Amino acid sequence: MMRTRKQLGRQQSSHIKRLQKTLESANVKLDSVITDIVGKSGRAMIQALIAGETDPVKLAALADRRIRASAQQLREALRGRVTDHHRFLLYLHLQHIELAEAAIQDIDRNVTALITRMDQEVEAGQASFQSSISLLTTIPGIDVLAAWIILSEIGLDMTRSPTAGHLLSWAGSCPRNNESAGKRHSTRLRKDDRWLKTLLVQCAWAAKRKKAATSMPSSIVSPRDVDQRRQSAPSRPRSSPRSTTCSRTAPNSRISVPRRSKESKAKRLVVKLAKLGFDARLTPLAQAA
Numbered sequence: 001m002m003r004t005r006k007q008l009g010r011q012q013s014s015h016i017k018r019l020q021k022t023l024e025s026a027n028v029k030l031d032s033v034i035t036d037i038v039g040k041s042g043r044a045m046i047q048a049l050i051a052g053e054t055d056p057v058k059l060a061a062l063a064d065r066r067i068r069a070s071a072q073q074l075r076e077a078l079r080g081r082v083t084d085h086h087r088f089l090l091y092l093h094l095q096h097i098e099l100a101e102a103a104i105q106d107i108d109r110n111v112t113a114l115i116t117r118m119d120q121e122v123e124a125g126q127a128s129f130q131s132s133i134s135l136l137t138t139i140p141g142i143d144v145l146a147a148w149i150i151l152s153e154i155g156l157d158m159t160r161s162p163t164a165g166h167l168l169s170w171a172g173s174c175p176r177n178n179e180s181a182g183k184r185h186s187t188r189l190r191k192d193d194r195w196l197k198t199l200l201v202q203c204a205w206a207a208k209r210k211k212a213a214t215s216m217p218s219s220i221v222s223p224r225d226v227d228q229r230r231q232s233a234p235s236r237p238r239s240s241p242r243s244t245t246c247s248r249t250a251p252n253s254r255i256s257v258p259r260r261s262k263e264s265k266a267k268r269l270v271v272k273l274a275k276l277g278f279d280a281r282l283t284p285l286a287q288a289a
Contacts, residue, residue: 002152003195005107012100019046019093028080033069038097040064048092049082112147132156141207146199153196172197 016038020031028049034042044062055057060074067074119128129151136147140214154167161167168174171193178185189197273280 001107001111002149005104006149006195008103008107012023012097015093015096017099019090019097022086022089022093023080026080026082026086028082029077033073034063034067038094039248041067043094045078046090046094050087052087054082068209094180127156129156139207140210141203146203149199150196153193153199158239171200173200204205 020037023030023037023046029047030042034061036042037046040061045059048059048062056078058111059078060071063069063071063074069077074205115129115133117132122128132151133144133147136142137144142150154161161170165174172190175187175189178187270282272278
């Protein structure tokens with residue numbers, strides 16, 4: 001059901017883009033003054049356009065008072081040339097958007113009822129779905145919906161993944177180690193569970209912008225590169241707190257984020273110096289004294 005919900009969300013986004021394209025073809029620049037064109041104000045204006053209203057003053061009066069754009073900006077954005085062809089397309093796309101919204105709400109109600117029914121059948125000593133959802137939401141960047149999707153893909157039994165690395169590998173968030181004759185080849189991610197992998201990337205970027213994530217190391221919540229094509233880099237640490245949280249049944253705030261050991265850091269720096277042409281030998285401070 002959660003995969004169907006995501007597909008419906010994608011269809012809804014596609015129809016919103018088509019709706020915006022239809023408005024652009026009618027010279028109605030509604031998206032330049034309103035962030036969400038299918039929100040309360042945007043939907044009221046679009047429905048008025050479908051009904052045949054073309055007066056920019058009357059259309060601008062339908063906007064909510066909390067919109068930042070001024071009345072003059074709204075009137076200029078709504079001054080277009082809407083024909084019957086545009087009205088039909090607007091009606092068609094708006095109907096598809098509303099159908100997708102209704103289907104998503106039905107799925108949410110069904111999932112909530114299913115979780116309640118499954119928690120009643122949980123045996124003594126086992127964690128319930130609701131408690132696991134509450135634990136997952138303590139991780140920065142993960143809300144209730146993301147917790148639903150994670151549990152639907154992974155389940156409650158964390159013994160299937162002995163370590164966080166096993167879970168990351170199964171989710172397809174680990175780069176390939178393709179090296180031959182000293183040459184490193186493609187390190188692209190494997191095509192494994194695309195439903196979970198895409199969600200982890202979204203949660204990682206949400207955690208990066210969350211205030212609670214400032215207590216974590218910058219290497220955990222920040223991407224390795226500004227380029228969005230490498231946005232899977234911050235998604236790898238997101239699974240580690242998830243597996244640790246469910247296996248220890250403790251909130252994420254009480255769990256320390258694993259850091260790279262000093263030995264591995266030192267070894268990596270020595271290798272870099274060797275590539276630059278230097279011979280470095282490290283002596284611990286305690287032995288040097």
